[in-house]
Amino acid sequence: MIRTFIIGIVLGIAAVIAGLHYFPAVDQAREISIVTVTPNGGNTEAFHVNIPMDRIMIGASGQSEALPPELEWPEDPLFGDARTELFKLRNARDAVVGVASRVAARDAQAGDIVEWVLHLPARGSVFITMNPAPVGGSRVGSMRAGTREFDDLVGRVSERWVADSSDGVNAGRIELEAIFVSTVFDEDENLVDVSSEEEAE
Template structure:
């Protein structure tokens, strides 16, 4: 019986070890990437945030109605000219695929508009946008840095407010559309 017990100990060690090795502790849920290939440009992917339903936070001084309720954003001079927003980000199929932050500010260092898109199963992108708007209210920008799936990519992006015209009762007021056109630069070691 001692031999059976020892065999059981070894079996227990092997079984738990194998389970820890082969069964992933973390398994992120993935949505299929919806990508258009633009000839001589790269891959285009469109994300959007429905407004107001996907807006998590507006961080700005002196808001009459804070979002979320209970937010205590500092009212000091340091952050007087800055605005931070958080959103859930959706793909073209309107499924939530990540979260994003948008920071806009004007200060001695100049005006800035930036996005960080965090897509848990894929990686993150850091977008630097131009301060001025193009015709149609579009703002252009560029990919500054990316992680994981986006680490080897370079390219451009745009943001645009698109008002809802469906007239449906439950329709959002509109959406902020982010159009990313990235291409692989190759050659850089992945992280």
């Protein structure tokens, strides 16, 4: 019986170690990435935010109606010309895939600022700095940095407001179209380097 008990102890230790090794403690839910390949232009991915449904917060001085209700935004004059917003972020299939922050500020020292951070939990985050001046109804910006899946990418992002008059005042959607280009290229060993052969001749 003692032998069975000892075998049980060994099996118990092994079961805990195997369980912790093989079963993930965290398993993020994923939506399928909807990516369009642009000829000679990288991968295009579209996101959007439905307003007002996906707006989590509007942080700005002098708001007549706080969002969320009971929000206490700091009334320090330091933040007088800044507007900070939080959104849920949707993909082209209208499924929520992440959260996003947008900071817009008219800063005496730093100049006009319009920036986004898109955070997609299963994939990574993207930091986008926009050109504050809109061109033809949209703003264009560039990807300043990315994490994890977006780490080796560079690209452009455009921001566009599409009003939905049927849903009342201030309803619509913010469309974000990102074009990502990889900075890392795998070398195919089967390909022949023509330039080196020509040099050898």
